[in-house]
Amino acid sequence: MGRFRALSWLAAVALVAALPFAIRPLLVRLVGSRLEALATRRDLEASWGRLRLELPARATFRDLDVVGRATGDTLLHADSLGLGLDPWALLFGRVRVDRLGAAHARVRLPTSPAADLDTLPPEAAPPPGGPGPGRLRRSASGLARLLSAPARRMPRLALYDVTLQSARGADALWSGARISWLNLTPARGGVQLAALGSILGPREVPFAASFVYAGDDRLTGGARLELPDQQGGRSTVRILADAVVHQDRHAGRVAMAEGSRIQIGAIGVRLQATIWRQGPAVEVGLSADQLTDERIKGSLPPPVLGPLRDVATRGSWDYRLTFRLDLAQPDSVEFSARVVSHGLALDPERTHLDLLGLEDPFVASIHLPHGRVVTRELSAANPHYRTLEQIAPELVNAVVVNEDGGFFHHRGFNTGAVKEAIAENLRAGAFRRGAGTITMQLARNLYLGHERTLSRKFQEVTLAWVLEHLTGISKRRLLEVYLNVIEWGPEVHGADEAATYYFGRDAGDLSLDQALFLATVVPSPGKWRYRFDSSGGLRPFARAQMHFIGRAMVAKGWLDPEALPAAESLHVELAGAAHEVLFPSDTGSAVSRQLRGPLREWPGLRLEVGARSTGRRLPVSAWSDLGASGKLGPGSSGAYHGAFPANTPKESARRSPRSSGTAVRPDA
Helix, strand or coil: CHHHHHHHHHHHHHHHHHHHHHHHHHHHHHHHHHHHHHHHHCCEEEECCEEEEECCCEEEEEEEEEEECCCCCEEEEEEEEEEEECHHHHHCCCCCEEEEEEEEEEEEECCCCCCCCCCCCCCCCCCCCCCHHHHHHHHHHHHHHHHHCCHHHCCEEEEEEEEEEECCCCCCCCCEEEEEEEEEEEECCEEEEEEEEEEECCCCEEEEEEEEECCCCEEEEEEEEEEECCCCCEEEEEEEEEEEEEEECCCCEEEEEEEEEEEECCEEEEEEEEEECCCCEEEEEEEEEEEEHHHHHHHCCHHHHHHHHHCCEEEEEEEEEEEEEECCEEEEEEEEEEEEEEEEEECCCCCCCCCHHHHCCEEEEEECHHHCEEEEEECCCCCCCCCHHHCCHHHHHHHHHHHHCCCCCCCCCCHHHHHHHHHHHHHHCCCCCCCCCHHHHHHHHHHHCCCCCHHHHHHHHHHHHHHHHCCCCCHHHHHHHHHHHCEEECCEECHHHHHHHHHCCCCCCCCHHHHHHHHHHCCCHHHHHHHECCCCCECHHHHHHHHHHHHHHHHCCCCCHHHCCCHHHCCCCCCHHHHHHHCCCCHHHHHHHHHHHHHCCCCCEEEEEECCCCCCCCCHHHCCCECCCCCECCCCCCCEECCCCCCCCHHHCCCCCCCCEEEEEECC
16 A cells, blocks of 8 residues: 555656646647737737747747738748746646746837828828828827826836837837837836936937836836037936826826926926727826026036027916827827017127128028028029018918918917827828917928927928017018928029929019929928929829919918919920929030130139029020130120139129129139
């Protein structure tokens, strides 16, 4: 009997010892099939090089790839992904993760494709292949579920060298994040999050963060950002949080309670927010009191402020912002933002940014993409400068309608346009419309440039508000400056240069069709050629955009309905430099050969044939008095521009008051 009992115990021990080896293949198959099923439900496909199961319950994937079935894009690649599994759940055939670790991974975040404002007609359907409103809502619902899930029950998380990459690319406002390491662990009856990494974008922003979400729903901690400046240095911003966050999984809601506070230097911001899983929906309220010039400049580093450092004010102000949105009802969006002034005024003695000088003639430094800067004199000394009254009203109205239909009704920032843009983008499931104003564009052109960063957008909105509220400059003058500096093509700035470049006409002498065409060029001036087919005719989408602008002018009472032709009847014929760009010819080379001979006696000069403002070649018709000798006489429409030797006969190099011509410049 004793021997039988001993043998029974030995058999039981052997069975227990052999059981893991016997069931390991079954567990590997269970974990693998579970991951494949999860991927399939999301229209994804998962594959891996090796799956290893370590007892008691740890699964490790090597060379894991997750690919979108529809696009074939790799959305996730991880050299190593480890899952800690709940062993009790495994006994019942269920897979529940209680810890997760990833190393050397790349995650590509799916985003909706942005509509190209230069090529998409306003009435066109959303771009094919985009996520659409349904998928956008599903993504937002997933985020709402994640935020409402009990944070204190989340699995332990350990990430090392993980990159989250946006599909928009490096030229977007942000292009992802690089996580050097991140740990989420239980702490004080709650959870603690610590991370180190950088935010990716036009310029990388390193960060470090540490937050604790305690058992009493209190969220405390902070983050440090190292912001790069133009000189290659970095400035530190510290953000502290002290908030109460309630998670209600059953109601599908997470709420940041009233009284929660964010501190940025000496700036205290009160924040209240609620997110509902149903919809999903979000509501945010933000407020800050007794803000001053000194407090702002003492709390925000130079890279955030930019040229705002050279703007000084007296008095103080409060700020209020509210936002409500139900994605199931995009038109229900509510948005308001206002500044409550307490004696707020511009201090002209301490303001070094040329804001007040816009009222008078001045030389504008125009900031272009990629850091380029050009200048234009806004005075009668510039033959292309035009007052608002000297520009065809059809062009003025067409540009205002297309760029900022509410220009004469807002004060620099159009909250109504923000709401309309949010609603339209949500309905389309893609970015199709922005909410920038003419004043914001003017601030960008004169002071900021086109870098896509949050700090630059903050500067743009602030300067637009200052221009409209604190300078006393009229709306008409702001519009006049805008129409004389905006880019309309390669080295083409202002309405008159545009009218000359495209049509060989004055800005005050344009047809309705020409005005509508020029208005469509403003959003993407570098892409104007794509509006024409190989024969020089307007493409259908270009005529559709022009007609859309015309209908908007009719709706505002700025155009007689009978004056607007049908879309298929809209027509423009290029002339001058634009025609030569679209249909290159040897005309410019012939003129150049005729002129080079007589100019050989002038050493140190280089000949360039083309429009003075664009450097493009002009047809022979631009040269009205070119004799057989190739010399330009006093009555010619061409002109010599540049430096001349002291013994040069000036009467043979008379400067034309306006038109395009030959540029003769000193050799480098």
